[in-house]
Structure formats: C-alpha cells, structure tokens
Amino acid sequence: MRIETDGYVVGLIEKDLVMGKDTLHLAKNKMSVDTSGRCTNLYLNGQGHTIYGLNMSRAMFYCVENLVENLTIANSRFENDEGLSAAGVAVHLKDNACVRNVKIRNSVVKSEDIAAGLVAYNDGAMLNDTNENSLVSSTNIAGGLAGSLRYVIINSRNSGRVSGRVAGGIVGSGDKLGTDGGTITGCSNNGMILGNGSGSVSVGGIAGYAHRTSFNGLKNTGLIEGKSTSGTLTVGGIVGRLDTTQNVVDCGNWGRVHALSGKKVYAGGIVGLYYGELQMVGETLSRVSWLVTSYNYGPVTVKASEDFAYAGGLAGYITGSLISADYNRGTVKNEGSSKNRYTGSLAALADWCSVAGNYSYVDTLTGSHTASLVYEFAGANNSMYRSYYGGVEVPPVGKYSDDPSNIYQKDSLVSLGFEEMKEALQIYDGGNWVRTDCMAQAKTDTNTVCTVKVIADFFGDSDKPYEVTFLEEEGKTFVAPKVKTPHLKVVVSARNISVWGLAPSRPVQVFDMQGILVTAANSQGAAVNLMVSKAGVYIVRHGNESRRVAIR
CATH class of the missing domain: 2.160.20.110 (Pectate Lyase C-like)
Structure with missing residues (x-):
C-alpha cells in the first residue's frame, strides 16, 4: 500500500x-x-x-x-x-x-x-x-x-563474507570529519572479512578504517585477513586502522587475524594501527583516547612484510591512549624475512601511552624483537606499571625511551606461571571484572575455556569459494560452482538426514527453500546425522556439494 x-x-x-x-x-x-x-x-x-x-x-x-x-x-x-x-x-x-x-x-x-x-x-x-x-x-x-x-x-x-581494499564486518569506513564523531555500539561479526589491494589496505572485524569514531561493546569471531601487494597493510580483530579516535571500550576478539603481506604491516587482536587523540587541557597537552576493558583470544599472525611489521595481541602500533584493564590470551607471530619485526603480547610499540592494570598469558611470541607486554615505548609521556605476564620467557618490555617525562615501574611488572596467574588475578574483582575458575575476565567476556591456548590458528579457508544459493532465470547457481562429480550421499529416514562422503572438519548445513539455515553440524568423521523439526523440502550442503531432499 x-x-x-x-x-x-x-x-x-x-x-x-x-x-x-x-x-x-x-x-x-x-x-x-x-x-x-x-x-x-x-x-x-x-x-x-x-x-x-x-x-x-x-x-x-x-x-x-x-x-x-x-x-x-x-x-x-x-x-x-x-x-x-x-x-x-x-x-x-x-x-x-x-x-x-x-x-x-x-x-x-x-x-x-x-x-x-x-x-x-x-x-x-x-x-x-x-x-x-x-x-x-x-x-x-x-x-x-x-x-x-x-x-x-x-x-x-x-x-x-565482506571483501574490499577497505573492508569491515559492520562498516567499511567510519569517516566523520567534524568534532563529534560517529559511534558503533553493541555490534558483532562472525563472517569472513578479507582485504586486498595494491596500495593501502585496511581490514577489521567491525570496521576497516575509522576517523573520529567511538567503539563500544563490540565482538568479532570471524577470520580477518588482509594483504597488500605494494603498500601499507593494517589489520585488526575489531578495526584495521583508527585515526583521532576517542575510545575503544568493552571490545573482544576471538577471530584469527592474518596479515599475509605488505610493504609496511600493522596487525593487532583489537586494532592494527591506532592514532589516539591529544587535546590541550588548560596549558597541558593530554591524551583523551582509551583502549580499556578489551581483550583478545584470537591468534595474530604476520606472514610477510617488506620494510617492517608491528604485531600485538591488542594493538600493533598505538599512540596517545590509555591502555588499562585489558588482556591478551592469543598467540602473536611475526614471520617473514624482514629484520624489523616487532612483537608485543599487548602492543609492539606505544607512544604517549599510559599502560596499567593489564595482563597477558601466551605460549608463542615470535619476531626479530619481542616482549611479553610492550616491545617499545617511544617518545615522551609514557607510563608503565602494575601488570602481569607469563607463558613465554622474554622480558616484559624491550626498549623504553629515556625521556624524563616517562615513568617505568619495572618492579610492578610480575611474571607468573599459568596456575599462579589464575590465583593472582583474583585481585581483579568488581567494577568491570568478574572472578572465574580460570583467569579474571571482563564482564562482557563469555569465554569458558581454561587452557593456555584458547583459539588454534590455521590457514586456507579464505581460498574457498563463497556460496550464495539464489538462482538466475536460466537456473544456474550465481555464485556457487556447479559440481560435476557427485561424492555426497544423503539418506532420509522420517525426519532424520544421514550424510556420507564428508571432508573432515567441514560443516554440513541444511537450508529450507527460502535460504534460511535450519540446522548444521561439523563433520568429525565420514558421516553425520541431522534432524529437522517439520516436513518440507530442504537443501543439504557440504563444501561445494549440495543435495535436495524431501521430508514427509
């Protein structure tokens, strides 16, 4: 009407x-x-x-x-x-x-x-x-x-699935130019986000790039992967690159973060490259940006860089920000042939930052220069104190600028084993923290796995074609390739669907004729059984193969 x-x-x-x-x-x-x-x-x-x-x-x-x-x-x-x-x-x-x-x-x-x-x-x-x-x-x-x-x-x-030179699961680019920025709140991504181009490439689970944008209560569980053939690559579990951004609060990443190649590379579990905001307060220049009560479980991996690479569990490279009440449990690998591969379990490089009240426990940190918390504090007006770290026997900090404005309380940085840290972190209780049977966690953190490595890393799934099952008038599938040799076997008994001929560790999905996912299961062997609740015609899909079945 x-x-x-x-x-x-x-x-x-x-x-x-x-x-x-x-x-x-x-x-x-x-x-x-x-x-x-x-x-x-x-x-x-x-x-x-x-x-x-x-x-x-x-x-x-x-x-x-x-x-x-x-x-x-x-x-x-x-x-x-x-x-x-x-x-x-x-x-x-x-x-x-x-x-x-x-x-x-x-x-x-x-x-x-x-x-x-x-x-x-x-x-x-x-x-x-x-x-x-x-x-x-x-x-x-x-x-x-x-x-x-x-x-x-x-x-x-x-x-x-989202792919572009600048790509994000929710927003491609947040580019508010005025004094009051944009806001992204309470959003989540579990899709695959891919960035690719010959120049500057930015990719993130929520946003690829953002200027004057606030991030609050965001989650990512999808693969975040980027590559640049000849330019700068920024990749992060929440956002690839932030410019003049005021806050990142209560954000969590469980997704794998992959930086495949770039001339200059910045990779982080939360943000790859973060330029915080400095403002004059009276006659004093002060930081007004925050990265607080945020956490990462996803593995961060840089595969190759030409000039340099900064990789961190929270941020690759961060300036002008308060970093507090954060933690990292994801491995950080900074690989390739470049001699300038900087790695920190929280951040690789921090400048004009205050880092306090954080913890990290990871079993893998690689690079040409590594540290268990922050590899390098550059410039002035930095402070570092009261944090825990463990899992890898490397110093908490690699380099600290000798500018007289910097404060470095080395004795307040404590190395602990896994069980020791579980006990020590019980002091983080109340406010934004909750006690668990494992590590202390932010209230917004839903993790229940109490192991050293929470998320395993692997590669190759971004090479698989993405399937969308609508049809054109002549009846050809638009995105999914047509399967020539059938391997999948499907047998229906009442409302049970039995599927054979499966590839290991790949899901079997059942869709109704409107394209809505009805049920799914991961194949642990060569066969799987699924059940639907009502009669109808369904599409059973596994990898690039699909079958149409009728349930009566």
Missing part, C-alpha cells in the same frame, strides 16, 4: 513480494534506481515480510530521508559495474533518517566503488540490522551493513 501526501510517502508491505518466478530466482531483468540526486521522504514498513529476487544495478532507493523498518531482503543481487556504489536498501541515508530491523539474507552486493549490505553512505542511524550469509564485495570500500559511517550503528550483526 502506498500513501503520498505533501511529498511524504508511506509504504506498508502487506505480504511477501516475489520478484522472480519463485522465491529462489532473481527477477529476469535488472532494475535501475533514480540517481538524479533527489531524496525520497519515505516511511517504509515491511511489517515483517520479505522481498525475494531483487535484481538491481544499485539499490532499492537512491536516497532515503525518513525510515525503513521491519523488512527482509532475500535471494537478491545488487551489482554495479560502472564504477558506482551499490547497497541493499539505499545508496544514501540522510541525516535524521533511520534503517531499523532490516535484514539482507543470502544475497550479493558488488561494486567498484562502495559496496554495502544495506546502506552505502550512512549519515543517519542504523539499529538492529543484519547481514545474514550475504556476499559484499568491492575493489574499494566494503561494509557488511554500511559502506561509510558518519553517525551511528547500534546492535547490528554480520555473518556474511
């Missing part, structure tokens, strides 16, 4: 809309959107319904200046090969506009400029939005939900 009055448009979707011949097929003809620059004063309420099979050259709308909410976009494609941006809902979301409770599922967004799951340029607010199993790909900037952020994204999530 459409109501239009005084330039204000109200749209209410009263049922699911199918643009192709069925819910799995794209519309036969590609549709375009008005790109004259005009904004639509639109209130669109999907009322919980789904639009299937959109096949568009850019987005559903060019510019929105009101509200889009309660809508799912499924089995759709938004692709532009003319150097323009593309997104699921809108190219531009205006000031004071909002996209709320909107999901893009099992779809593809591709562009040579900015590609985003829902909004390319976000000057408004995005609340409780989702990218579920959708591919977002660009040769420039790519974000799982927003390409460019200038205001807020709250309580949103991504499980799709």
Whole structure:
C-alpha cells in the first residue's frame, strides 16, 4: 500500500513480494534506481515480510530521508559495474533518517566503488540490522551493513563474507570529519572479512578504517585477513586502522587475524594501527583516547612484510591512549624475512601511552624483537606499571625511551606461571571484572575455556569459494560452482538426514527453500546425522556439494 501526501510517502508491505518466478530466482531483468540526486521522504514498513529476487544495478532507493523498518531482503543481487556504489536498501541515508530491523539474507552486493549490505553512505542511524550469509564485495570500500559511517550503528550483526581494499564486518569506513564523531555500539561479526589491494589496505572485524569514531561493546569471531601487494597493510580483530579516535571500550576478539603481506604491516587482536587523540587541557597537552576493558583470544599472525611489521595481541602500533584493564590470551607471530619485526603480547610499540592494570598469558611470541607486554615505548609521556605476564620467557618490555617525562615501574611488572596467574588475578574483582575458575575476565567476556591456548590458528579457508544459493532465470547457481562429480550421499529416514562422503572438519548445513539455515553440524568423521523439526523440502550442503531432499 502506498500513501503520498505533501511529498511524504508511506509504504506498508502487506505480504511477501516475489520478484522472480519463485522465491529462489532473481527477477529476469535488472532494475535501475533514480540517481538524479533527489531524496525520497519515505516511511517504509515491511511489517515483517520479505522481498525475494531483487535484481538491481544499485539499490532499492537512491536516497532515503525518513525510515525503513521491519523488512527482509532475500535471494537478491545488487551489482554495479560502472564504477558506482551499490547497497541493499539505499545508496544514501540522510541525516535524521533511520534503517531499523532490516535484514539482507543470502544475497550479493558488488561494486567498484562502495559496496554495502544495506546502506552505502550512512549519515543517519542504523539499529538492529543484519547481514545474514550475504556476499559484499568491492575493489574499494566494503561494509557488511554500511559502506561509510558518519553517525551511528547500534546492535547490528554480520555473518556474511565482506571483501574490499577497505573492508569491515559492520562498516567499511567510519569517516566523520567534524568534532563529534560517529559511534558503533553493541555490534558483532562472525563472517569472513578479507582485504586486498595494491596500495593501502585496511581490514577489521567491525570496521576497516575509522576517523573520529567511538567503539563500544563490540565482538568479532570471524577470520580477518588482509594483504597488500605494494603498500601499507593494517589489520585488526575489531578495526584495521583508527585515526583521532576517542575510545575503544568493552571490545573482544576471538577471530584469527592474518596479515599475509605488505610493504609496511600493522596487525593487532583489537586494532592494527591506532592514532589516539591529544587535546590541550588548560596549558597541558593530554591524551583523551582509551583502549580499556578489551581483550583478545584470537591468534595474530604476520606472514610477510617488506620494510617492517608491528604485531600485538591488542594493538600493533598505538599512540596517545590509555591502555588499562585489558588482556591478551592469543598467540602473536611475526614471520617473514624482514629484520624489523616487532612483537608485543599487548602492543609492539606505544607512544604517549599510559599502560596499567593489564595482563597477558601466551605460549608463542615470535619476531626479530619481542616482549611479553610492550616491545617499545617511544617518545615522551609514557607510563608503565602494575601488570602481569607469563607463558613465554622474554622480558616484559624491550626498549623504553629515556625521556624524563616517562615513568617505568619495572618492579610492578610480575611474571607468573599459568596456575599462579589464575590465583593472582583474583585481585581483579568488581567494577568491570568478574572472578572465574580460570583467569579474571571482563564482564562482557563469555569465554569458558581454561587452557593456555584458547583459539588454534590455521590457514586456507579464505581460498574457498563463497556460496550464495539464489538462482538466475536460466537456473544456474550465481555464485556457487556447479559440481560435476557427485561424492555426497544423503539418506532420509522420517525426519532424520544421514550424510556420507564428508571432508573432515567441514560443516554440513541444511537450508529450507527460502535460504534460511535450519540446522548444521561439523563433520568429525565420514558421516553425520541431522534432524529437522517439520516436513518440507530442504537443501543439504557440504563444501561445494549440495543435495535436495524431501521430508514427509
């Protein structure tokens, strides 16, 4: 239903809309959107319904200046090969506009400029939005939900694959230029985020790059991987690079962080390269940026660098920040042939930083220059005190600038074994900390594994093709390669599905005919059994193979 009055448009979707011949097929003809620059004063309420099979050259709308909410976009494609941006809902979301409770599922967004799951340029607010199993790909900037952020994204999530020169699971680039920055709060990513290019490349679980953007209560569990053939690479579990950012608070990473190659490399479990903000307070220049109550379990690995590489469990290279109440439990490996490979379990290099009340326990730190906490304090106005470390027998600090403004309380840095540290950390109780049967943890940390190494590292999964199962009119799968030689065997008995011929340690997934994941299991051997709750037609997928089964 459409109501239009005084330039204000109200749209209410009263049922699911199918643009192709069925819910799995794209519309036969590609549709375009008005790109004259005009904004639509639109209130669109999907009322919980789904639009299937959109096949568009850019987005559903060019510019929105009101509200889009309660809508799912499924089995759709938004692709532009003319150097323009593309997104699921809108190219531009205006000031004071909002996209709320909107999901893009099992779809593809591709562009040579900015590609985003829902909004390319976000000057408004995005609340409780989702990218579920959708591919977002660009040769420039790519974000799982927003390409460019200038205001807020709250309580949103991504499980799709995102790839670009600047790539993030939630936001590609946060680039607020005014005095009041953007905000990303309560968001999470478990999709694979890949960065690649010949120049500067930035990739992170939440954002690839951010300027004047605050990060609060964010989580990443997905693989974060980047490479630059000839430029600077910044890669982090939460964000690749931060410029003039005021705070990173209550953020946690469980994902693997891989820096494959670059001329200059910065890699960290939370952030690769962090330039904090300094401000004049009276007549004194003071730090106003924070990296606090944040933690990393994911392994951080630099495979190769040409000039130098900084790798840290929390940050590779950090300036102008308070680093407090943080901890690292992830291995940090700084490999390759460069002689300038700097590694710290918290950070490789800190400048104008105060580091206090942190801990680290890891069994692996590699590089040409290593330290159990921070390898080097450079410049002035640094302080280091009251922290615990263990697992690797290297000094807590490698180099400390002799500037008279620096404070280094070496005796307050304590080396402990694993069991000793569990006991000692019980002093961290109350406030932002909670006691556990293992190490003390931040209140937002859900880890329950009490081992020295929590997350194992491995490589190769980013080389596998990403599968999106919608169909084009002629019936060919758009992204997934067609399997020529069948190996998968599926047998149905009542509502049980038995699957044979499995590759080890790869998931078996069952989708309904709308592309929704119904159940899944990891294969521990050559066979697996799964159960569905109701009759219907399902797709069983394992790797590049799939089977259609009917449950009666």
